[in-house]
Every structure is written in structure tokens, then in C-alpha cells.
Amino acid sequence: MIELKNVSKFFGENHAVKNVSFKLETGMIGCIIGTSGCGKTTTLKMINRLIEPSSGEVLVDGMAARDEDPINWRRKIGYVIQKAGLLPHLTIKENISILAKIKNRKPEYIDERVQELMKVVDLPFEEISNRYPKELSGGQQQRVGIARALMENPPVMLMDEPFGALDPITRNSMHDEFYNLNQKLGKTILIVTHDMNEAFKLADKVILMNHGEIVQMGTQKDFTEKPANEFVRSFLAEHLNA
Amino acid sequence: MRKSKFIMSVFFIILTSSTTLAKSADKVKIGSKIFGESMLISEMVAQLLEINHGLQVERKLGLGGTKVVFDALTTGGIDIYPEYTGTGYIMILKEDGLRDSKRVFARVQEQFNQKFQLEWSQPLGFNNTYTVAVRRNDKKFKNIENLSQLSDKDLNFKFASAHEFMERQDGFNSLIKAYRLRFPPSNITSMQAGLMYSAIKNESVDMIMAYSTDGRIGAFNLKTLKDDLMFFPPYEVALLASKNSLKKFPALKAVMKTLAGEISETEMIEMNDQVDRLKRNIPLVAKNFLIGKGLIDGDVQTFEEESLISFFKNRLPYLKKLFIEHMLLSLGALFMACLISIPLGILLTRKEHLTKFIFPIVNTIQTIPSIALLGFMIPLLGIGYLPALIALFLYSLLPLLRNTYEGIKGVDHNYIEASRGMGLSSFQILRYVEIPLALPVMLAGLRTAAVIVIGTATLAAMVGAGGFGDPIFKGVATVNTRLIFLGAIPAALLAILVDKILGIFEKIIVSPGLRDN
Ligand SMILES: Nc1ncnc2c1ncn2[C@@H]1O[C@H](COP(=O)(O)OP(=O)(O)OP(=O)(O)O)[C@@H](O)[C@H]1O
Ligand SMILES: [Mg+2]
Numbered sequence: 001m002i003e004l005k006n007v008s009k010f011f012g013e014n015h016a017v018k019n020v021s022f023k024l025e026t027g028m029i030g031c032i033i034g035t036s037g038c039g040k041t042t043t044l045k046m047i048n049r050l051i052e053p054s055s056g057e058v059l060v061d062g063m064a065a066r067d068e069d070p071i072n073w074r075r076k077i078g079y080v081i082q083k084a085g086l087l088p089h090l091t092i093k094e095n096i097s098i099l100a101k102i103k104n105r106k107p108e109y110i111d112e113r114v115q116e117l118m119k120v121v122d123l124p125f126e127e128i129s130n131r132y133p134k135e136l137s138g139g140q141q142q143r144v145g146i147a148r149a150l151m152e153n154p155p156v157m158l159m160d161e162p163f164g165a166l167d168p169i170t171r172n173s174m175h176d177e178f179y180n181l182n183q184k185l186g187k188t189i190l191i192v193t194h195d196m197n198e199a200f201k202l203a204d205k206v207i208l209m210n211h212g213e214i215v216q217m218g219t220q221k222d223f224t225e226k227p228a229n230e231f232v233r234s235f236l237a238e239h240l241n242a
Numbered sequence: 243m244r245k246s247k248f249i250m251s252v253f254f255i256i257l258t259s260s261t262t263l264a265k266s267a268d269k270v271k272i273g274s275k276i277f278g279e280s281m282l283i284s285e286m287v288a289q290l291l292e293i294n295h296g297l298q299v300e301r302k303l304g305l306g307g308t309k310v311v312f313d314a315l316t317t318g319g320i321d322i323y324p325e326y327t328g329t330g331y332i333m334i335l336k337e338d339g340l341r342d343s344k345r346v347f348a349r350v351q352e353q354f355n356q357k358f359q360l361e362w363s364q365p366l367g368f369n370n371t372y373t374v375a376v377r378r379n380d381k382k383f384k385n386i387e388n389l390s391q392l393s394d395k396d397l398n399f400k401f402a403s404a405h406e407f408m409e410r411q412d413g414f415n416s417l418i419k420a421y422r423l424r425f426p427p428s429n430i431t432s433m434q435a436g437l438m439y440s441a442i443k444n445e446s447v448d449m450i451m452a453y454s455t456d457g458r459i460g461a462f463n464l465k466t467l468k469d470d471l472m473f474f475p476p477y478e479v480a481l482l483a484s485k486n487s488l489k490k491f492p493a494l495k496a497v498m499k500t501l502a503g504e505i506s507e508t509e510m511i512e513m514n515d516q517v518d519r520l521k522r523n524i525p526l527v528a529k530n531f532l533i534g535k536g537l538i539d540g541d542v543q544t545f546e547e548e549s550l551i552s553f554f555k556n557r558l559p560y561l562k563k564l565f566i567e568h569m570l571l572s573l574g575a576l577f578m579a580c581l582i583s584i585p586l587g588i589l590l591t592r593k594e595h596l597t598k599f600i601f602p603i604v605n606t607i608q609t610i611p612s613i614a615l616l617g618f619m620i621p622l623l624g625i626g627y628l629p630a631l632i633a634l635f636l637y638s639l640l641p642l643l644r645n646t647y648e649g650i651k652g653v654d655h656n657y658i659e660a661s662r663g664m665g666l667s668s669f670q671i672l673r674y675v676e677i678p679l680a681l682p683v684m685l686a687g688l689r690t691a692a693v694i695v696i697g698t699a700t701l702a703a704m705v706g707a708g709g710f711g712d713p714i715f716k717g718v719a720t721v722n723t724r725l726i727f728l729g730a731i732p733a734a735l736l737a738i739l740v741d742k743i744l745g746i747f748e749k750i751i752v753s754p755g756l757r758d759n
Contacts, residue, residue, distance in 0.1 A: 050663055075665035085660030089678045089753035098674065099664050132755030148664070158663075 001026045002047060002156060002190055007056030009042050009212075016042045018212040019056070024205060026061070026155075027186045031199035034209035035235075040192040043209070044158050047190065048077045060156055075099065078149030078157035078187075082164045086133040086141055086148075092118075093129040096148045103152075117147040120185075122177065139170040146178075150185075159191045163198065175201050196239035208232060269300045270491050273311050273320035276304040278517040278524070279370065279455060279510065283324040283479060285528040287497055293538045294500075295493035303524075308333055316358055321487035322494055325362075326370065328477035330354065343369065343476035359485045363498035365478035368507040372407070372474045373454040373466040377442060388470040393422045401425055402442070403451035404435040414451070420473045436719025455507060457515025479505075504535060519722055553724050560713075561732060567708035568736065571627070572695045575634035579642050579691060584684070587646025588672065597647070608640040612698045616705050630699070630707035637698055638691035645687025649680030682756060685748045689741055696737040700729065710736070 002024040009017040017039040024030040032040045045051040047058055049070045058065040065073060086095050094101075096117060097110045118125045121143040133141055142162060149157055163171045179202055182189060193199050199206045200220040208215045208223070216228040227233045270291055274284035281303045291297040302320055305311045308329055314320045330350040331337055335357075340346045347365060354360040376383045382399060386392065407413040418425065433441065439458040441447045452459060454466055481498045488494050513531060516522040532538045554561070590597050607615075615636065619629030653676050661671045677684075703711030710733035717725030 048663055050659065071665050071667050073665075074663060079660070079663035081656070081660055081663070083656070085656050085663075087657055087661070087675060087679075089755045091755070098661075099666070102666065102670055102674070132753070134755060 001059075001061050002030070002188055003059040004043070004047070005057040005059070007043070007046060007053045007058060009039070009046060009051065010054045016212050017046070017053075020209075020212075020214055021056075022205075022207055022214065022217055024188055024190060026188050028204040029182060029189045029191065029202050030205045030207060031203035032190065032192045032207045032209060033194070033196060033199045033239075034215075036194075038209045039212040040209060041160055044160055044190065044192050048074050048079055048158055050074075075152060076154050076156065078152075078154040080142075080145045080149045080157065080159040080162045082161040083138075083141070086144055088133050091130050091132055092123075092136070092144055095133065095144060096151055098148075100151055113151065114147075117150055120150070120181065121147045123147070138166055139174065142166060142174065155188060157187050157189045159189065161192055161194065164194065171195075171198070178202065196236065200240075208235065210235075269298045270322070270487075270494065271300045271302055271320045273305050273314055273323035274303045275308065275311050275323075276306055278457075279479075279514055280304075280324055281524055282513055282517060282528050283366065283481075283501075283505075285524050286501065286532055287322060287324075287481065289525070289529060289532060289538060290497045290500060291491075291493055293540075295496065297491065297493055315360065315482065315484060318484070318486070321491065322481055322483040322498075324366075324479050325482040326477040326479055327362075327365065328371065328475040330362075330482070332475060338475075341472035341475055343478055346476050347478065347480070354482070361483055361485055361488060363481040363483075364502035365480045366501050367503045367505045368455055368510045369476050369478050370453055370455040370510070371469070371477040373452055373469065374449060375442070375452040375459055375464040375466050376449050377445070378463045378465040380448060382448065383465070383467075387468055389421055389467045390470050392467075395424065397423060397425050397429070399448035400429045400431070400446070401449045401451075402431045402433055402438050402447040404438060405432045406435075407451050408432040417473055420471060434719070436715070440718075455510040455514055457511055457513075457518045460508070460511040461515045461519060500537060504537070505531075521722070521725070550724060550727070554728065557728060561728070564708065564710050564712060564729070565732065565736075567702075567712075568696070568699055568710050568733070571630055571634060571699045571702055571707060571709055572692070572740075574631050575638055575695050575699075576688070576692055578631075578635045579638040580688070583639055583642035584646050587643045588650060590643075590647050591650045600643075604640045604643055607636050612637065612701050613704070616701055620705060625706040627707050629705050630702035630709075633705075634695050634699055634702070638695045641687045641690040641694065642684075643687075645683050645690075646680070649683030649687075650676050652683065653679045678753060679756070681752050682748070685744065685752065689744045689748075692740050692744060693737050696733065696740060700733050709733075 003022070005021050007017060007020045008015070020039075020043055022030075032043060034040055042051055046053045047060070047065070049058075049065055060077065086092075087098070090098065093114050096114050097105075100110050100113070114129065115125050118129065123140060123143050128136065128140070133144070136144065142165070145162065146159075149159075163174050166174060175198060191199075191202065200223075203219075205217065205219065206223060207217045210231055216223065216232050223232065223236060227236065270288075272284045272288050272291075274280040284301070284303050288299045288301055291299050302314070305314060305320075308325075311320070311323050312325070312334060315323060327343070327347050327350055331340065331346050335350065335353050337349070340349060343365075347362070351362050354362060374389055376386075403414055414430075417423070431447065438447075438450045438452075439456075439462060442450045442464065443462045452464070452466070458464070459466065481501065483494050483498065509531070513527050516527045517524055526543055529538070529540065530542045533540045533542050586600070590600060610618075612633070615633045616630065619633050623629040623632060657675055657679065658671055661675045666674065699709050700711035700714055702709045703715050710729040712729060713725045714729035714733075717723065717727075717729065
């Protein structure tokens with residue numbers, strides 16, 4: 001479960017995130033959507049404390065972020081970013097297992113777990129585990145990014161435009177796979193996206209932001225049937241294509 | 243320096259006096275100063291004693307400077323050595339004023355006898371003093387034999403001397419005053435002693451300040467102008483022996499007589515050239531001379547010109563020593579520079595404000611010419627390994643520091659953010675992400691530094707730290723091209739080799755994921 005209570009962030013004078021509150025139940029997928037610069041990434045980073053909130057409270061599974069050591073806190077939260085952020089000097093296997101290795105897990109365990117995860121994200125272990133990121137396609141890299149976030153089996157995952165860099169066809173098939181995958185894994189996942197279709201397809205709860213504020217929150221049905229205001233209506237009109 | 247010489251001579255005295263008592267009591271011990279001419283004359287004495295008198299001889303050639311050798315003589319460490327009358331008069335007796343060679347000789351003879359119980363032989367025949375030298379075939383000096391013939395004239399030709407002679411109180415300035423020589427100031431240069439001879443040879447200068455028995459006077463067809471006003475004291479060489487030794491080995495007296503007046507200036511110049519410039523074997527040069535003079539019996543041996551390859555081959559032990567010195571200097575400097583630059587470079591990426599102070603300092607060091615930097619080290623650290631090491635270290639700082647800093651700074655922020663998001667600590671990010679990603683740039687810095695250091699280390703010979711610069715400097719001084727090659731070729735090869743090795747090293751330690759192909 002992820003919960004934000006009146007969270008705000010100032011970058012100097014710039015009030016990037018304003019009094020944001022929402023709750024994402026365990027096992028749910030949430031999507032934050034909104035125009036560029038509206039504070040989506042900032043909101044996400046405040047959850048894993050890459051950015052510290054100016055005020056308000058962040059809770060994950062009932063525990064307050066600010067009471068924990070930030071490094072331990074982040075290790076409990078899977079983090080996937082656009083273009084995967086894979087480390088170019090490490091092989092696929094090393095990328096997936098870097099944190100496990102730092103935590104001194106046994107090589108046999110690492111081997112087994114990497115193999116298992118690559119199967120989960122549908123990557124051929126034998127073929128690519130010893131390759132380097134530059135030798136993989138964008139879609140494959142994104143899968144590696146997801147496998148890496150899953151390595152230490154975190155209960156919560158944050159994903160910042162995870163499918164943003166993919167071509168529409170790959171993106172579509174990834175959506176389906178990812179949806180099915182989470183049916184099995186049952187993680188609490190918060191995704192930042194630009195893509196309204198993606199949000200409606202994946203999310204149990206869609207959070208629409210504008211100028212650092214939440215404008216409307218709910219299911220696809222809530223949005224299409226009861227748009228909160230004119231901004232929501234025009235945003236849908238602009239971003240929903242059939 | 244003076245202190246270490248003192249310690250050395252004390253050490254020497256203890257060493258020799260203890261061995262004297264032991265078994266070498268019946269050997270004649272012959273000393274010399276540490277340069278070719280002195281060693282040659284001592285070798286002649288040794289051969290005369292061995293061949294003509296059947297005595298056993300212990301050669302202690304090249305002991306050191308005047309003080310060391312003289313102390314050895316007065317304390318019985320050696321029995322005999324060649325000394326210069328001028329040196330005895332000015333350095334040992336600490337007198338001055340006399341210039342006439344006969345009177346100087348008479349004075350040292352009398353004083354050494356009284357003060358030190360030492361006896362001089364008659365002078366051997368040549369005078370090795372400062373002298374003005376010109377090209378023999380230079381028309382400007384066709385009818386000039388005495389320096390005073392140039393007095394009160396406008397001298398429109400170029401003059402060069404060693405730096406040391408320009409600086410000395412009784413050097414250049416006193417000389418031109420004494421002879422009333424009128425040089426335009428722009429025509430006067432000072433240079434490294436060895437270069438002076440090549441300069442006059444290739445006509446970049448017309449007149450130099452030389453030593454009158456330097457081998458290059460003959461080899462380069464120079465003529466010396468007579469110091470007819472007797473500005474310089476005479477430096478006639480003669481054999482100096484203790485009275486005790488003369489009593490013990492009467493043959494010494496005979497040899498002193500035999501050699502008196504036997505060596506002319508021309509002959510000494512020729513022999514010095516063979517030893518200093520052509521690197522011929524001293525015993526052989528001495529022997530050929532004695533045979534040629536009919537002082538001993540035997541066959542004159544000819545010297546085969548060594549081919550360049552055998553020139554190198556015959557000096558392998560020397561090359562090995564140079565290599566070790568060169569490597570110890572270069573690797574030592576690089577190691578220290580890595581130890582400082584890498585942590586400092588990383589620190590600078592964390593504390594940007596420090597770059598404003600650190601980089602200008604390190605940049606400035608880099609702009610100091612290497613010779614000057616080495617020069618600065620001498621008053622601070624003396625001569626030898628340490629000052630050279632520090633200078634080279636300072637030189638290799640910049641490429642390493644800059645590349646470490648740039649390399650770490652250049653790491654894409656996304657990788658760092660992704661790693662932070664995974665829960666890596668700052669140190670873990672540095673260790674597992676930033677350094678491996680910066681490695682190609684850092685290694686490029688190391689390669690640059692290595693090439694700079696190995697090249698610059700050839701200058702270390704200037705401060706007595708050895709290395710491949712040693713034969714280069716000697717070669718320049720004696721205009722011996724092969725000697726220059728002996729240092730220059732291995733130094734260049736070493737730089738290339740180290741660069742290649744680091745290239746391979748880079749292939750091994752830089753991740754294949756970072757190579758572009
Ligand atoms: N580190 C920072 N320092 C200062 N201002 C920042 C910083 N990060 C973000 N901002 C500002 O905060 C605002 C919100 O940025 P944020 O990255 O959260 O937007 P976003 O919704 O993720 O946009 P996009 O869709 O373009 O990724 C922007 O005005 C941005 O300029
Ligand atoms: Mg963003």
C-alpha cells in the first residue's frame with residue numbers, strides 16, 4: 001500500500017507538487033498522468049526519497065518514509081525508469097543482480113533467481129544473460145529493467161514512464177504482458193505515464209495531475225462518465241485516441 | 243654535498259687504514275680524481291710500476307674530488323696521485339697572487355714538503371687551465387696567438403662559455419676587464435659546457451672558454467689563444483706522493499722522474515679525446531702512449547671501431563642499470579601521482595568549489611618548463627633520486643587529476659539516479675557505477691601521464707638521478723652521437739612500450755560493454 005498525505009514540494013519558489021494526497025491499496029496498479037512538468041516524476045521520487053518532500057507524509061505499507069534510513073527504504077521499493085537505466089558496463093545478469101551482489105547473496109541463489117526472473121519477463125537467459133545492454137533492443141532492455149526491480153522481491157514498485165521509449169507495437173504487447181504478470185505477482189505498482197490509453201489499460205486507479213495538483217482520481221469509468229472539470233474533459237479529448 | 247663528501251672520506255680512511263694493516267701493505271696504492279685525464283695519468287704510473295719495476299699495484303682510480311683524494315694521500319690510504327699545481331696552490335694552500343708557473347710550482351713544492359710531508363714530481367709537461375679557444379681555420383684569428391692581441395678592439399664575433407664561468411667572480415667579467423675585451427653584450431652566451439664545443443664546431447659561435455687539454459680541442463681542430471697576461475693560474479699536472487711511501491717504494495721516485503716532462507699538451511688532448519669522446523679503454527690508451535714514448539716495451543694495440551650494435555651490446559650492464567633507474571623514477575612518480583590524483587579528483591567532483599583552487603595550482607605546475615622544475619628541486623631537496631621523483635610526480639599530477647575529475651563528472655546522471663533509486667549508497671555508486679564508467683577516461687589520463695613521465699625522466703640525469711638521460715647528457719657534452727642514441731633509443735622505446743602495455747591493460751579492465759564497435 002502506498003499512501004501520500006498532503007505532500008508538497010518546493011524547488012525554491014517553484015511549487016512543483018501541491019498538497020497531494022492519495023492512497024493505492026496493496027496489489028493495485030496506479031497511474032499518474034498529466035501534462036509535462038506537472039510534477040509526476042517529483043511525486044514518484046518523493047515516494048522512494050530520491051526527493052525529500054517539503055511537507056506532508058509518505059507511507060508505504062503503513063510505515064512512514066521519514067522514519068527510515070533512505071538506503072534501506074529504497075531497497076524495499078522497486079524502481080524502473082525510462083530507457084531502463086541499465087548500467088552499460090555490466091552484463092544483463094550483472095545488471096539484474098547488482099543489488100543482490102552488494103548484499104552478498106550466494107552466487108547459486110543469484111543464478112537461480114536471475115534465471116527465474118528472466119523467464120518471468122520473457123527473456124531468453126542462455127542467449128542474453130552475458131550480453132551487454134547495448135546489444136539489446138529497447139523492449140528487451142525495458143524487460144531487464146523490470147527484472148532488476150523485481151530481483152529483491154520488493155512489495156512495491158515505482159515506474160517512471162517505463163514504456164515511454166518503445167515503439168507503439170512493442171508498447172502494446174508489453175502492456176498486456178505486464179498486466180498479466182502483475183495478476184500473478186500481486187505487487188503494488190505506481191506508474192507515471194504520458195499515455196492516457198496506457199493508464200486506462202493498466203490502472204485500477206488513475207491520478208490526473210495539473211500544475212502540481214491532483215485534478216481527478218478514479219477509474220476509467222469515473223473519468224469518462226463524470227469528468228471533474230473542463231480541464232479533464234479537454235485532456236481526455238486530446239489524449240484518448242481510439 | 244660537502245657533508246657527504248666528508249663522511250665519504252672518513253669512511254674511506256677507516257676502510258683503507260684497516261686494510262693497509264692487513265695484507266695489501268706491500269702493494270703500491272695509486273689514486274686519482276674522478277675524470278679521464280687524472281685516471282689516465284694514474285694508470286700510466288701503475289703500468290710503469292708493474293712493468294718496469296715488477297711491483298704489485300692497487301688501482302684506486304676515480305676516488306672523488308680533490309678533497310677526497312688529497313685526504314686519502316695524507317692519511318696513507320694511497321701512496322701517490324696526480325695533482326695540479328694551481329689546485330694545490332689555491333684550493334689546498336688557500337693562497338693566491340702568484341701566476342708564473344715556475345714560481346707557483348716552487349711554492350707548492352716547498353709548502354707541501356713542510357706542511358704535509360708530501361713531495362711533488364717535476365711537472366709532467368702540460369698545463370690544463372682555462373683557455374680561450376677558436377677554430378684553427380677561422381680567418382679572423384689567423385695571426386692571433388696571444389689573447390692580448392685582441393685588447394681594445396671592437397670584437398664583432400660571438401663568444402660562449404659554460405654557465406659556471408659566467409657566474410664566477412674570477413670568471414668572465416674579470417677576464418674581459420683584465421684583457422680589455424670589448425664584446426657587444428648580445429654576442430655573449432652561456433650554455434651547457436658540452437654544447438659549447440658543438441656550437442663552435444658548427445660555427446654558431448666563434449670563441450669559447452675551454453679547458454686547455456680537453457679532447458675536443460684536437461678533435462674539432464680548435465686552437466687556444468695564449469693567456470699572455472697570465473690571468474689564470476697555472477694548472478700543471480705533477481705526481482704527488484708522501485715521503486713515507488717514497489721511502490717504502492723507491493720505485494715511485496723513479497717513475498716520477500720517468501714521467502716528468504713527458505706529456506705535451508697536444509698528446510694529452512689526443513688521449514683525453516680517446517677516453518672522453520671515443521670512450522676508449524683507459525689502460526689501453528695509457529699503454530699505447532707509454533709504448534709510443536718508449537717508456538715500456540710492447541705492441542701498440544689498435545682500436546676497432548665498435549659497430550652500433552656492439553656499442554649497445556658491450557654496454558648491456560650499463561643499460562640495465564639505466565633501465566632500472568628510469569623505471570624506478572617513472573613508476574615511483576606515477577604511483578605517487580595515482581595515489582594523490584585519483585582520490586583528489588574524486589573529491590573535487592563532490593566538492594566543486596575546491597576546483598577553483600586546485601586546478602589553477604596544478605595547471606601552473608604543468609606550465610613550468612621541466613628543466614626549471616628540476617632546477618627548483620635542487621635547493622629544496624638536493625640532488626639525486628628524491629628531487630627527480632618529486633618533479634616527475636608533480637608533472638604527472640595534471641593529466642591524472644583532470645581525467646579522473648572529467649571522467650567521473652562525465653558519467654550520465656541517469657545511471658547514478660537509477661542506482662540511487664535501487665538503494666545503492668554513495669560509496670557503492672562510486673565503486674560500482676562511477677569509477678567503472680569513468681575508467682576509460684581515467685586510463686587515458688594515466689597513459690598521457692606515463693608518456694610524459696618517461697620522457698621527462700630523461701632530464702633526471704641533470705640532478706644526478708640517472709636513467710636514460712645519463713648517456714644522453716654525456717653524449718651531448720662529448721658530441722658522441724652513439725652515446726646519445728644509447729639513452730634516446732631505449733627511452734623512446736620504453737615510452738612506446740609502456741603506452742602499448744597500458745593499452746592492453748585498458749582492454750582487460752575496461753568492460754566490453756563500454757567499447758564502441
Ligand atoms: N531537481 C529539480 N530542481 C528544480 N526544479 C525541478 C527539479 N525537478 C523538477 N523540477 C521542476 O518541478 C516541476 C515538475 O517536474 P517533474 O519532473 O516532476 O515533471 P513531470 O511531470 O515528471 O514532467 P515530464 O512529463 O516532462 O517528465 C517542473 O517545473 C520542473 O522544472
Ligand atoms: Mg517526468
